[in-house]
Each structure stands twice: as C-alpha cells, then as structure tokens.
Amino acid sequence: MRLASLRDVMFGYGDVPCLEEANVEIHSNEFVAVTGPNGAAKTTLLKLALGLLQPWRGTAEISSTNREGGKLVVGYVPQQIASFNSGFPSNVLEFVQSGRYGRGSWLRRMRKNDREAVEKALLLTDTLHLRNRKIGELSGGQKQRICLARALALSPDLYVLDEPTTGMDKESRARFYELMRNEVREKGKTVVMVTHHLSEVEPELDRLITLERKEESGWRCCTTTSCSGHFVPAGSLRC
Structure with missing residues (x-):
C-alpha cells in the first residue's frame, strides 16, 4: 500500500x-x-x-x-532536537507518555498497556534511568533518544x-x-x-x-x- x-x-x-x-x-x-x-x-x-x-x-x-x-499514525522525529531549552517544563517520563495520546484522547487516563508501552520504549532507547529528569537538563544525544522513545511509545x-x-x-x-x-x-x-x-x-x-x-x-x-x-x-x- x-x-x-x-x-x-x-x-x-x-x-x-x-x-x-x-x-x-x-x-x-x-x-x-x-x-x-x-x-x-x-x-x-x-x-x-x-x-x-x-x-x-x-x-x-x-x-x-x-x-x-x-x-x-505517523511518528516524526525532526532533526533539531537540541531546540528543547532549559525551561522545557516536562520530565522525560511525561514527554514519552505524551506519545500514547496520539492513539486516543488527551483527556483519557493512562492504562496498563500505555504504561507498558512507555516503559518498553524507554528500555529500548536506554533512557529508563532518565525518566525523572527534566528535558532541558539532557544532552543533545539524550534528547535524541527520548524523542525516539516517544515515537516508539506511539507505535506508529x-x-x-x-x-x-x-x-x-x-x-x-x-x-x-x-x-x-x-x-x-x-x-x-x-x-x-x-x-x-x-x-x-x-x-x-x-x-x-x-x-x-x-x-x-x-x-x-x-x-x-x-x-x-x-x-x-x-x-x-x-x-
């Protein structure tokens, strides 16, 4: 297709x-x-x-x-990942979780399968240990990996x-x-x-x-x- x-x-x-x-x-x-x-x-x-x-x-x-x-469903990871600045309000876990809302309402609660998908995405990108860090505190390479984790969590x-x-x-x-x-x-x-x-x-x-x-x-x-x-x-x- x-x-x-x-x-x-x-x-x-x-x-x-x-x-x-x-x-x-x-x-x-x-x-x-x-x-x-x-x-x-x-x-x-x-x-x-x-x-x-x-x-x-x-x-x-x-x-x-x-x-x-x-x-x-499209998972797009752009090139300018370093544009996340020190004031970006979310932590890594919240950011990766936001990928799950691409397959449903922003108002719904995270379900068990959502949490499992997010954890798997963090593990696959070696970013689970960063889950409580603020986005703006990360290096460029770390920001790249969490954006990939978000795309994986979306399962596009x-x-x-x-x-x-x-x-x-x-x-x-x-x-x-x-x-x-x-x-x-x-x-x-x-x-x-x-x-x-x-x-x-x-x-x-x-x-x-x-x-x-x-x-x-x-x-x-x-x-x-x-x-x-x-x-x-x-x-x-x-x-």
Missing part, C-alpha cells in the same frame, strides 16, 4: 528552487533510507512528504489510512526520522538499526530515515533514495534502488 508520494514536485526557499522533478513513493512494510550530501534537501523532502510544506509545483500526498483501514504505522542517530556511538546506532528493522519485519511498520551512516544501515534496508544535483539546478535526482533483497528487486527508478 502506498503511504506517501511526491509527483513532479518542485520546491524552494525564497525564489530559488532546491528540489526539482522529485518523484518518490513510500509503501507500507519497508525500511527506506534517504541520503545525499549536506544541503541536499533531505529534510525538505521529508517535510513535503508529510504535508508540512506545500510544493510549488506537482503534488505531494500522504494517505489518511493505514493498510488495515484505520487512521494512519509510519516512522519518519531525520538523522535519528545523531549523538549515538556506533554500538548504539547498530542496536537502533536492528530495532527499526524489527519494527518493519515483525510488526509491518514503515520506516523512512535520513542518515549519513549509509554503510552501517544499508544491510538492513529495503530501498535507498539518494539525492543528487543535476548540473547547477536544484536537487532533482532521487535514485530509488533495491538494497539488500528483503523485497524482490524491482530494478531502479529514476525520479
């Missing part, structure tokens, strides 16, 4: 396009990485796919339903992660990639992740989207390739 797509999309800031002729499809039950040099409009590509930005030209669509016919259909391993060491990154692969393989989730550690994560991927510059124009060539044979290879798609 197609969850999100860009068709012939152009977008830029000011009057200068930074992304041109972008054609991308994201399907359910796949692990996709987005890569490219610094400044290659990777974050912009994610925001367009999520509907957070509107294209100048072309169409950007995201499904309203998941493959079971229910509401599509679609994870959209913008450089989620910032501040992690190599061992922590490896555990994270395995965790995301398990979300896809065992739970049928979809993961779209911007990364600069392609060689580390590539064995876990189903597809790779690479942004490249054509001549002196905007970033316009998204080459989608089959990576590791988790799915039947479908060749390459130039977009």
